[in-house]
Amino acid sequence: MTDLPNESLALDSQLCFKLYAASRAMTRAYKPMLDQLGLTYPQYLVMLVLWEWQDAAPPQPTVKALGERLLLDSGTLTPLLKRLEQLALVRRQRSASDEREVHLSLAEAGRRLRDRVQPLKARLLCDSGVDLSQADALRHGLDQLLRQIKDLS
Secondary structure, eight states: OOOOOOOGGGGOOOOHHHHHHOOOHHHHHHHHHHHTTTOOOHHHHHHHHHHHHHOOOOSOOBBBHHHHHHHHHHHHHHHHHHHHHHSEEEEEEEEESTTTOOOEEHHOOOOOOOOHHHHHHHHHHHHHHHHHHHHHOOOOOOHHHHHHHHHHH
């Protein structure tokens, strides 16, 4: 087995650390906006998908489809969805044909919440000073990376 150069084990040369640190920093940056909305970051991600589905729903807007979209399992999603349902933002309904299947939809308050997000998110982006073209390029690069490493797990 070949010894790796010391730099390859340095923390600052680890892509995984940079992704982890950037993710935590992004979550912190979103926190003031999310506090105004009464959501946690994972709840916000769920709402983003449900707002997408409001415009173009998949054939089966289910917990399973949501999990596939967010790369999360139902054990992680269930408590999030229960809380969003308690907040009257989301509705869950068991399928009549297969009770294992749970269909999702936005409640009226969940639809209205979308209108509050747009100005808050615009202010967050302006305040951050992030170059939007650089952010887009990074997002595209991360999409490609995710596609490549998703198959490893």
